Amino acid sequence: MLEHHASSSTSRLSELPQDQLDRLVEAPAFPHVLQFLARGFGLLYENAPRISSLFASQQRWLLCHVGLALHFRSSLEGTPGLTRRRLALLAVDLRLASRNTAYAFFDEALKYGVIRPSTVDGSERIGEVELAPGSMSMLIHWYDLHFQALDRLDGGDRSGRFMAQPERVLARLAPIFAPALLSSTQVRMPGPFYTIFTWADAGGNLMDRLIAGIDICAPQQQGRFLTDIFSLSHLAQAFTLSRAHTSRKFAEAEAIGGIGWSGRRGRAPMWISVEFYHEYARAQAQKLFILNSAFAEAIAT
Numbered sequence: 001m002l003e004h005h006a007s008s009s010t011s012r013l014s015e016l017p018q019d020q021l022d023r024l025v026e027a028p029a030f031p032h033v034l035q036f037l038a039r040g041f042g043l044l045y046e047n048a049p050r051i052s053s054l055f056a057s058q059q060r061w062l063l064c065h066v067g068l069a070l071h072f073r074s075s076l077e078g079t080p081g082l083t084r085r086r087l088a089l090l091a092v093d094l095r096l097a098s099r100n101t102a103y104a105f106f107d108e109a110l111k112y113g114v115i116r117p118s119t120v121d122g123s124e125r126i127g128e129v130e131l132a133p134g135s136m137s138m139l140i141h142w143y144d145l146h147f148q149a150l151d152r153l154d155g156g157d158r159s160g161r162f163m164a165q166p167e168r169v170l171a172r173l174a175p176i177f178a179p180a181l182l183s184s185t186q187v188r189m190p191g192p193f194y195t196i197f198t199w200a201d202a203g204g205n206l207m208d209r210l211i212a213g214i215d216i217c218a219p220q221q222q223g224r225f226l227t228d229i230f231s232l233s234h235l236a237q238a239f240t241l242s243r244a245h246t247s248r249k250f251a252e253a254e255a256i257g258g259i260g261w262s263g264r265r266g267r268a269p270m271w272i273s274v275e276f277y278h279e280y281a282r283a284q285a286q287k288l289f290i291l292n293s294a295f296a297e298a299i300a301t
Contacts, residue, residue: 015183015184015185015186015286016186016285016286016289021186021282021285021286021289024153024285024289025278025281025282025285027153029152029153030153030281030285031216031281032152032216033149033152033153034211034280034281034284035211035212035214035216036148036149036152037145037146037149037208037284038208038209038211038212039212040145040148040149041145041204041205041208041212042205042208042209042212044138044141044142044145045205045239047138048134048138049240050112050114051114051134051135051138052138052205053202054105054108054109054114055142055204056201056202056203056204056205056239057198057199057200057201057202057203057204058190058198058199058203058204059096059097059101059199060105061204062096062181062182062187063087063091063096063097063102063105065174065177065178065181065182066087066090066091066094066096066178066182067082067087067106067109067115068139068170068174068178069174069175069177069178069179070082070086070087070090071129071130071131071174072170072171072172072173072174072175073171073174073175074128075171076171076172076175080128081118081128081129081130082115082118082128082129082130083127083128083129084103084106084107084127085127087102087105087106088102088103088106090102094182096182110129113132113134113135114131114132114135115129115130115131115132115135116129116130116131116132117129117130118130136167139170140163140166140167140170143162143166143170143173143291144159144162144163144166146287146288146291147159147162147291147295149288150288150291150292153288158292158295161299162295169295169298169299172298172299172301173294173295173298176294176297176298177290177291177294180290180293180294181287181290184286184290186282186283186286187283187286187287187290190279190283191275191279191282192256192258192279193253193256193258193273193275193276193279193280194207194276194279194280194283196249196252196253196256196258197249197253200245200249201241201245202239202240202241203249205239206235206239206246206249207280209229209235209238209239210227210229210259210270210272210276211272211277211280213227213228213229214226214227214272214277215228220274221262221271223273223274223275224260224262224271224272224273224274225271225272225273225274225277226262226269226270226271227269227270227271227272228269229269229270230266230267230268230269230270231266232246232247232250253276257273257275258272258273258275258276259271259272259273259276
């Protein structure tokens with residue numbers, strides 16, 4: 001199973017101590033990096049909505065990384081590759097999804113061409129799949145967006161090193177990154193505001209759009225950040241969601257003080273609470289820490 005293949009340093013990679021996490025989130029450059037990421041996620045969705053939708057909820061996002069770890073480990077070590085059955089077994093073993101949910105996720109990815117049957121010397125390998133070229137391109141952009149964010153924090157050159165040979169780095173990086181993500185309490189059990197959205201269809205996209213719409217240079221008002229969002233209908237339409245589904249999620253967040261309107265609904269901008277912002281920021285900071293540690297290990301090996 002995936003944990004059995006994990007590096008001995010997985011536990012070291014999986015959590016940034018709370019005091020260090022707070023220092024990272026409170027660093028002057030971090031709000032700008034956070035918005036860079038949120039806006040970058042939005043552009044990835046616009047360019048490839050079907051592929052992006054596989055990453056838009058917590059469960060699907062983690063299932064993707066489990067599948068990627070299996071795929072890239074196979075390409076690196078010549079072991080059996082990604083199949084429908086192997087993904088389902090891991091999903092159940094990791095308490096990530098039921099077998100039927102994993103099957104449905106795999107079938108959807110195959111149906112829409114995110115993955116395709118794997119071939120060797122022109123012959124199909126029965127049951128095994130590989131990333132389609134467009135998916136590989138999208139994945140490279142997703143990783144590079146995070147490396148650019150890390151470089152903005154400390155002036156490093158992770159992006160340049162990654163883009164010099166991205167597929168080779170991914171083969172080593174993905175099998176390290178996935179177990180570390182799945183070992184992180186912050187990733188598996190985020191805060192209440194984040195949880196409302198992250199397990200919903202396109203919930204990650206909705207959160208990204210909220211953060212992207214903040215004016216981070218404007219002062220907070222009563223512990224709130226104003227966004228540039230006025231209409232839930234327009235927001236739902238942007239992510240091909242139903243108005244009812246989007247309204248339910250926002251009503252849940254509003255009920256616990258995470259979001260609200262600064263005036264009349266539809267005519268005044270929406271706000272998000274400082275607590276909601278910090279939950280999103282901490283989740284992204286943990287992910288960046290895990291990825292940075294995994295990248296260093298992948299490059300070293």
